[in-house]
Amino acid sequence: MGKEKIIPIIAIISLLIGISSSIYVYATSPSISSYTEGDKSIIINNQELTIEQIFSDAEIRNIVTPDGINFSGVALDDLITKANVGCPSCHEYKIIAADSYEKTVTWENIQHGVLTEDGTAAFSDLAKTFRVRYVIKIEVV
Amino acid sequence: MNKMKLIFGVILFGSLWGFSETIIGTYLHNTSLPAGSIMTGVFAVGLMTISRALYKQRGMQLGMGLVAGMLRLFNPCSTCFICSAIAIMAEGLIFEVAWYNLSLDLAELKKTTMMASMGVIASYGCFVGGYIVTQILTPLSQSAGFHIENLLVFMPQILAKGLPAALIGGIVVPVALLSKKIDIAGVKDKVYYPFTATVSATCWVIVILNAIFILKII
Numbered sequence A: 001m002g003k004e005k006i007i008p009i010i011a012i013i014s015l016l017i018g019i020s021s022s023i024y025v026y027a028t029s030p031s032i033s034s035y036t037e038g039d040k041s042i043i044i045n046n047q048e049l050t051i052e053q054i055f056s057d058a059e060i061r062n063i064v065t066p067d068g069i070n071f072s073g074v075a076l077d078d079l080i081t082k083a084n085v086g087c088p089s090c091h092e093y094k095i096i097a098a099d100s101y102e103k104t105v106t107w108e109n110i111q112h113g114v115l116t117e118d119g120t121a122a123f124s125d126l127a128k129t130f131r132v133r134y135v136i137k138i139e140v141v
Numbered sequence B: 001m002n003k004m005k006l007i008f009g010v011i012l013f014g015s016l017w018g019f020s021e022t023i024i025g026t027y028l029h030n031t032s033l034p035a036g037s038i039m040t041g042v043f044a045v046g047l048m049t050i051s052r053a054l055y056k057q058r059g060m061q062l063g064m065g066l067v068a069g070m071l072r073l074f075n076p077c078s079t080c081f082i083c084s085a086i087a088i089m090a091e092g093l094i095f096e097v098a099w100y101n102l103s104l105d106l107a108e109l110k111k112t113t114m115m116a117s118m119g120v121i122a123s124y125g126c127f128v129g130g131y132i133v134t135q136i137l138t139p140l141s142q143s144a145g146f147h148i149e150n151l152l153v154f155m156p157q158i159l160a161k162g163l164p165a166a167l168i169g170g171i172v173v174p175v176a177l178l179s180k181k182i183d184i185a186g187v188k189d190k191v192y193y194p195f196t197a198t199v200s201a202t203c204w205v206i207v208i209l210n211a212i213f214i215l216k217i218i
Helices: A003-028 A031-037 A051-056 A076-082 B003-029 B035-055 B060-072 B081-099 B112-140 B148-181 B189-217
Strands: A041-044 A047-050 A060-064 A070-075 A092-097 A102-106 A113-115 A121-123 A135-140
Touching (some): A047 A051, A060 A113, A070 A076, A076 A113, B003 B060, B003 B081, B035 B112, B060 B081
Antiparallel strands (some): A060 A070, A070 A113, A092 A135
């Protein structure tokens, strides 16, 4: 098969991958719109808590991320401790977003992290890649 | 083509690419536009296509990626400078691989469908490849480390985000290939060298001044 056929075929395959991935993402991540509109709740160590519950009884921390942005929210280590995680420093924590984005962090990172009122997890010791918006779950790994 | 002329060309186009990544890219990221797709589809792939059409040399775009990546290191607006720089270099490498089997005079790319197809392939490949490289390298440089499952679960998002870049590339490459008609070898040395050197130096000076200005603010 000549280049005249292969090149357009590869281009079409690339577009099809992009289109099908977009459809898949759209179909499997409907929770972002409901997340921003509805009452937010987050599952931490298998316990479902609303943002109001989380903020009503937790230590507030202010951090500055390495790219110079200020975040104010609930201290993640305080949140984890109150979620009855045994030996918090023995585990890693997977922070999962409504759009399926997830990042696994250490207990040391958690001690530098906050969960904001709009459901963003940010860390003063980690790059922007580790900033997770629309947090729906924190799994103990 | 004279080797010195080629080296000056690599520095010129690499500097323009690095300049666009650091200066224009920073401002685009603060808008609601798809900054990553525009940066890859218009600037990265556009500049690499123009250089390939003008100089008709393989390997030049990898060199451009190295120059642009080095310039990116001067931008203090990201946590992992080296990761962004390596991602740019990876884009140069991916472009080289995608265009490797084409003839030096790009005779295959006469029809608009062929040009647009190469644009789609190069832009999609560069965007997705660069994104994956960043998602691996940045965590590796951080205390949290890299977890493959974090990347795998996000792959559909990365593949979906590449679609605008592919579409932009499909438009930009046919336009960029119009530069095939320019005879760069015919440009007189006394015009070519001062021009390329001045433009390249200007890009570097602006990026370095911008870095100093931002560091003072921080």
